[in-house]
Amino acid sequence: MATRLDSTDPHADAARRPEQSLWAAVVLHAVRDAFDKGDAFRIELDRVEALRFLLTPRGAWAKSREHACYSAGVDPERLHEWALKVMDGKVDYGQPKEVQASRDLWAAINSPPRKAQPTQTRPPEGEPEEPSEPVSIPLPSVVETVGIFDVREDGTLYCPNDRALVGPSLPRENSQQGRVLRALTMKRGGTINALRKAHPKWEQLAVEVCRRLDLELTYRHDGHEVAAVVDAETKVFVRRRLLSPAA
Structure with a gap:
């Protein structure tokens, strides 16, 4: 014993x-x-x-x-x-x-997360404008904050507009990689047009940033996760890399 x-x-x-x-x-x-x-x-x-x-x-x-x-x-x-x-x-x-x-x-x-600003819908051209209640666009459901990023329930990162993209491990905000990372962490994810505007080879830069920060790219189309860009309507996000379950 x-x-x-x-x-x-x-x-x-x-x-x-x-x-x-x-x-x-x-x-x-x-x-x-x-x-x-x-x-x-x-x-x-x-x-x-x-x-x-x-x-x-x-x-x-x-x-x-x-x-x-x-x-x-x-x-x-x-x-x-x-x-x-x-x-x-x-x-x-x-x-x-x-x-x-x-x-x-x-x-x-x-720092407190930024609140969503109410927006108002406008009627089509030529139709009289009717008074309506402001329609608020809800922010993604945030469960925690990591550095400058808010983390949503599914692990995707969201960088509020009033927070600078700074940090010893992050790319400089105005660098090519920084512009791509900013586009990827917009409120609704990165649109293809915004990403192309950030850099023509945005996907290559995004993969490099994700590898360095232990993140991964995800793609969504029509509300469903897809394997890659389908068309200009595909949204691209960065997500904290999910750990494989222990055997």
Whole structure:
């Protein structure tokens, strides 16, 4: 029978050290993702999750921070307070440019989503205009926010018009790839004409952006998902890559 490890077991501390070191590495990795330049494989989502892990005051992310910190032998409250001070500029850590990028990203994550503006239908030419109630176009159903993107129920990304396309892993907003990404994340998806206007080889650029950001392209025609562009009425979206279910 295996011996239970508890505080009375002289070998308990030694047995816990590898696990504690592992959790300490997890906490340190989150700090580096949030405030350091990171490696070439880091994507925007890594920084977003690291910021949520360090800064969220309550809820699932705060509980995750507490679990990781207690497992690593770190005080979660002190880590939380320290991260807030770094964001406020009261503590120097990391590279100033990266910390500022994290401040901008955190502000974007917490900015309220834009409300849909009411629109009014107009009668056909020649017919008298009748008073009518404003018709509001509903925004897509948003379930969470990742970086500057709102994520819809089906995983597609929507970038509100008042949020800039900025981030260390995102293409520059006015670059060819940036214009294509913006067209793909419009409220109703990317129209073929808008994408062609963004760049003649928009699909090639879109595939490159998706590969880098761990996204995937989806196509819809007449309300149904299709394998590729059918005609000019096909809408194109980017979606967070769906993880295959564990075997």
